[in-house]
Amino acid sequence: MNILILGDASDAHAAHMKNVLTEAGAAVDYLDTCLFPRQLRLSWRPDTRVGWLTLPSGRLLNLEDIHSVFWRNFSGVGVAPLTDANQQQVAFNDSMSTVRSLVQACPARWINSWRAYQFHKEKPLQLSLAKQMGVAIPETLISNSPEQVREFVGTREKAIFKPVYGGAHTKLVTEAHLEPHRLDLALSISPVTIQEYIPGTNIRSYAIGESVYSAEIRSSALDFREDLEAELIPIDLPASVHKQCLAILKAFMLEWTAIDWRVKPTGEYVFLEANPSPMFVHFERQTGFPITQKLVDLLMS
Template sequence: MNILILGDAKDAHAAHLHFALTKAGATVEYLNTRLFPTQLQLSWHPHTQKGCLQLPSGQRLDLEDIKSVYWRSFNGVSIPEFGDSFQQDIAFHDANSTVRSLFQACPAHWVNSWQAYEFHKDKPLQLSLAQQLGVTIPATVISNNPQVITEFTKSYEKVIFKPVYGGSHARLVTEYHLEYERMRNALRFSPVTLQEYIPGTNIRSYVIGESVYSAEIRTAAVDFRDDSQAQLIPVELPAEIKQQCLAIAKAFMLQWTAIDWRHQPTGEYVFLEANPSPMFLYFEQQTGFPITEALIQLLIS
């Protein structure tokens, strides 16, 4: 069976899964979109729904012969510089449109899909949908209005801030951040997400198909990703929270995901976010959870 990994061998998680899938008997290739259109060739016939990939190695794969695609990382396309900015823009948008179309037209089993990837980029909507599912979320505001932000921070004992889109870790809001002129100038460039700080412990839950694997992440850091010494302790979630994990994955169109929670001293679980392409090697090594095996089964079954 033909399986593609979106990404390249420089990524440790992509390389790990390439090795594991090959060992399981699959024919595995990397699909690195940064090589399109210079080294990777894509074709699609909308009137017949037929298409194919010509990989840099020279191998040709018809879309219908690809069983599944593992979405590790999507890095866009790469257009050579040729001196004409107008034509450069046209070429860039043409290449992007081709890739986006082919991703959505390819009938393979995607883990995860283009739609899930696009939804993940709109994190405020992710929070809103989680709440509609009956999941508890932190008090949150997304704004570039200094007055709104000031009022929000005064409403809670501690507040954290982070980018709306992601890409940087959460930090506690301090008086330095709230200095009016500094804040006003910063908010002219971009809005920010602020949330009530939730006391408690970090829980990460990996959802793979119908399986849920969870561990407590013990750390004193505001964002556990800042702590390389964080301890991972396997935990059994309450049945209700397990069902919430499955409901979140389904609503977010995710075949697999890592969901981050804060477990409060009161016992309540507060949803923070769901990642459509999480890192898992360290988590698997520390907990012994069979994440690689579960992913293999998801991709080859």
């Protein structure tokens, strides 16, 4: 059974999955798209939908022979530097188009898929869909308008801000952030996500297939990802929230995900985001939840 891991050995989670899948009897290779087109070879026939992948090791795989792919991270392509900027852009576009096409054409089971990855990049749409499903979300503004940002913040006791796409931790909005020159400059560079601050408790739920595993994350940090000492306490979700986890999994085109919630003092669960390629090894070690085994089961089924 041929299984690929999208990523490389420098990622601890990718290496972890390669080890456990190999121990389970699969033939496992990394699919590191950064090595395309210099070391990784891809070929595909749109008329017959037959394709081949030649790994840097020289191993040749027919796309039909790839059973499944574990999506750890997608790093784009690694086009060699060229002196002509136009040629460089053409080479990059051609390489990315080839990789994007092959990822979607490969008939293997993807955990998770390109469509799920693309949808995750549009986090405002993710929030909107959750709301349409009847899931509570924070009051949220995505904007690069200083006037709209000041109005939104001014009508709430506390507000937080974070990137629209991701890549940085959540911070509280302060008066210094709203200083006119600073705010105008920041918003001329990029828009921002502003949300109401929700007092309460952080909950992370891993939904895998038909299973859901959840834990309270006890931390004094505004963004628990900054707290290496955060305590993880396994919990049972309310039945309604358990159902919402599985509904989110399906609606977001996911095979597995980590869903972050904020639970108000009233007990209401508020959805923050669903990650299609979350870190999980530390969570698993602290809680004892069988996340790795569930992933192995998905990839080998």
